[in-house]
Amino acid sequence: RKEVEQDPGPFNVPEGATVAFNCTYSNSASQSFFWYRQDCRKEPKLLMSVYSSGNEDGRFTAQLNRASQYISLLIRDSKLSDSATYLCAAPYNFNKFYFGSGTKLNVKP
Amino acid sequence: DAGITQSPRYKITETGRQVTLMCHQTWSHSYMFWYRQDLGHGLRLIYYSAAADITDKGEVPDGYVVSRSKTENFPLTLESATRSQTSVYFCASQGINTEAFFGQGTRLTVV
Numbered sequence: 001r002k003e004v005e006q007d008p009g010p011f012n013v014p015e016g017a018t019v020a021f022n023c024t025y026s027n028s029a030s031q032s033f034f035w036y037r038q039d040c041r042k043e044p045k046l047l048m049s050v051y052s053s054g055n056e057d058g059r060f061t062a063q064l065n066r067a068s069q070y071i072s073l074l075i076r077d078s079k080l081s082d083s084a085t086y087l088c089a090a091p092y093n094f095n096k097f098y099f100g101s102g103t104k105l106n107v108k109p
Numbered sequence: 110d111a112g113i114t115q116s117p118r119y120k121i122t123e124t125g126r127q128v129t130l131m132c133h134q135t136w137s138h139s140y141m142f143w144y145r146q147d148l149g150h151g152l153r154l155i156y157y158s159a160a161a162d163i164t165d166k167g168e169v170p171d172g173y174v175v176s177r178s179k180t181e182n183f184p185l186t187l188e189s190a191t192r193s194q195t196s197v198y199f200c201a202s203q204g205i206n207t208e209a210f211f212g213q214g215t216r217l218t219v220v
Contacts, residue, residue, distance in 0.1 A: 003168075006151075034208060034209075041146065041214070042213070042214070043199060043211035043214055044152070044199070044211050045211070046208040046209075049208060087151060087152065089209075096154070096157055096165070096167070097142070097154070097209060098154055098167075098168065099144070099151050099152035099153075099154075100151055101150055101151030102151045102152075
């Protein structure tokens with residue numbers, strides 16, 4: 001089993017839609033998690049951190065479910081510019097991060 | 110300029126040759142990482158380093174060697190390149206209580 005797993009998608013949604021991705025992790029001792037955004041195989045850039053129950057930043061909400069060992073990313077009011085691949089990261093041990101394979105989002109007009 | 114830089118950005122090499130990918134960061138971050146990214150696999154950790162002279166294997170270390178004699182540099186060497194090592198390689202650095210910052214990547218093609 002991979003340390004971090006994501007649905008690869010693609011998720012094809014219209015502008016204005018709400019879309020959610022999940023990411024499961026295997027290490028129950030993990031404390032911090034991250035969502036990164038990656039455009040066209042450029043370098044990943046941090047979108048959000050998740051340290052406890054959740055985090056919200058504008059249209060983006062990240063939540064952590066420790067019992068089921070998954071984190072989620074919710075995007076409200078999707079924009080064309082949100083089209084990208086979203087990667088989640090979880091620590092295997094302190095600061096040794098494994099990434100999921102990424103979920104591709106296509107927002108269409 | 111502060112940041113993390115990788116070189117070269119693009120490299121074509123022949124099977125069996127040794128090739129070294131360079132990574133340099135100016136933040137004095139303790140942690141540095143090498144990932145490879147292939148279609149359908151996302152980012153896979155090759156090696157990471159917690160500090161100068163401390164390195165450890167990740168998910169896919171076979172065929173790679175790293176060193177970290179200085180905090181700011183973390184070179185990745187392919188000892189005898191194979192076609193299966195054709196990939197995009199990302200270096201990243203991370204400080205205490207910061208997120209990981211990624212370099213722009215090196216596109217390596219082994220022919």
